[in-house]
Amino acid sequence: MLLTITPGPDIIYVLVQSVTNGKKYGIATALGLVSGIIIHTTLVAFGVSAIIKQSDYIFFGIKLFGALYLLYLAYITYKSDEELLLNTRMDKKGMLQLFKQGFIMNVLNPKVSIFFLAFFPGFLYSETQSTLVQFYVLGLFFMLQALLIFSLVAALSGNFASYLKKHPTFNSNIKWFKIITFIGIAFFILFSE
Numbered sequence: 231m232l233l234t235i236t237p238g239p240d241i242i243y244v245l246v247q248s249v250t251n252g253k254k255y256g257i258a259t260a261l262g263l264v265s266g267i268i269i270h271t272t273l274v275a276f277g278v279s280a281i282i283k284q285s286d287y288i289f290f291g292i293k294l295f296g297a298l299y300l301l302y303l304a305y306i307t308y309k310s311d312e313e314l315l316l317n318t319r320m321d322k323k324g325m326l327q328l329f330k331q332g333f334i335m336n337v338l339n340p341k342v343s344i345f346f347l348a349f350f351p352g353f354l355y356s357e358t359q360s361t362l363v364q365f366y367v368l369g370l371f372f373m374l375q376a377l378l379i380f381s382l383v384a385a386l387s388g389n390f391a392s393y394l395k396k397h398p399t400f401n402s403n404i405k406w407f408k409i410i411t412f413i414g415i416a417f418f419i420l421f422s423e
Contacts, residue, residue, distance in 0.1 A: 231375050231379065234375060234376045234379045234380075235379060239335070239339065239415040239418060239419070240263050240335070240336065240339075240376075240380070241379070241380065241383055242411055242415070243259060243263070243332065243335065243411065243415070244256050244259050244260050244263065244332075244380045244383050244384055245383055245384075245387055246407065246408055246411050247259040247328055247384075248383065248384040248387035249387050250408065251323060251328070253384050253385055253387065254325070254384075255323070255325055255328055256380075256383070256384030256387055257380075257381050257384045258325035258326075258328045258329045258332075259328045259329065259331065259332040259380075259384075260332065260376075260377060260380030260381055260383075260384060261329055261332070261377070262328065262329035262330060262331060262332025262333040262334075262335075262336070263332040263333070263335065263336045263376070263380065264332075264336075264373045264376050264377045264380065265329075265332075265333050265336075265373075266332070266333045266334075266335070266336025266337040266339075266342070267336065267342070267369055267372055267373045267376065268369065268373070269336075269337045270336075270337075270342050270343050270346045270369075271346065271350075271365055271366060271368070271369030271372075273343055273346070274343070274346040274347055274350050274365055275361070275362050275365035275366060275369075276362075292338065292343075293419055293420055294420065295338055296335075296338030296339055296416075296419050296420075297416040297417070297419050297420040298416075299334060299335070299338055300335070300412045300413070300415050300416035300419070301412065301413065301416050303331065303412045304408075304409045304412035304413050304416070307405060307408050307409050307412065308405075308409050310405075335415075338419075339419055346369075350365060350368055350369075353368055354368075
């Protein structure tokens, strides 16, 4: 839970989408991010993350691909000439689109794989139960707590959105905030060790 609460790319992304598009769209983004955990759990359970960790080229390739995807999202946001109006139908991305973006963003973040590889084995709880089952149980618990925290962030974003509606000059900066967020997350993924 502490890892999930810590300000990072995922929680910031949920907040940005919730403020821009509304609470239920933030929750759709959160569901996408959380669904990506299934992939990381599977990779750890079957040992693929160990291979990724051992190969600098594969690890860098995943980091580069993830960063390029986020830079692409920043470019698309920059090119959009729609004025951002909170909670209006024409400005909202589809929930499925936000789900996919969240999923891809999570799956392409090698830091999540490395976290799972480094910490999950330390939480195996049984000598007799299959390690595969144990990894999936741990993954499920991690998904549930992440979904709870991300949903709370989405729900509380309404307060922030109300402020933005009352201060339209601040609202005009949301587009640039999204662009900077995408670029910042891309550089975080690309240049962090």
